[in-house]
Amino acid sequence: MDRAEFVAMLEREGFREIVTVEREPHNVLGVHTHPFEARALITLGELRLVTGEDEQLCRVGDQFHLAAHTPHSESCGAEGVHYLVGRKPG
Known part of the structure; x- marks a missing residue:
């Protein structure tokens, strides 16, 4: 999914705040935790996301979704990470 398709999907799903995060x-x-729901698309590098017992390694082109108020940790690799993320209040 390219950037334009991802943004269009976010808008259809009601995500009004769309930002780029760089780590x-x-x-x-x-x-x-965050007070908002988040849906993101990795555009550079990789991100390891841990929620409870679950661990997800997200690379370029991968998406992740977090419900509002979900406890999680994040770490990124040697390149850092950039991701496009939609946020909506939870």
């Missing part, structure tokens, strides 16, 4: 190489964010 430095080897960045680690410990367990935290």
Whole structure:
């Protein structure tokens, strides 16, 4: 899915806030939550997302989805990570 298709999908699903997130190489964010639902498309690098017992490695072209208030941690590889993300209040 390319960027335009992803943005169109987000808009259809009611995601009004769409931003690009860029994280430095080897960045680690410990367990935290967000007050919004998030759906994202990886555009550079990779992101390891851990929610409870589940671990997901997202690479370029992969998508991830998090419900609002879901405890999770994030870490990225040697390239860092860039992702396009839609957010909507949870």
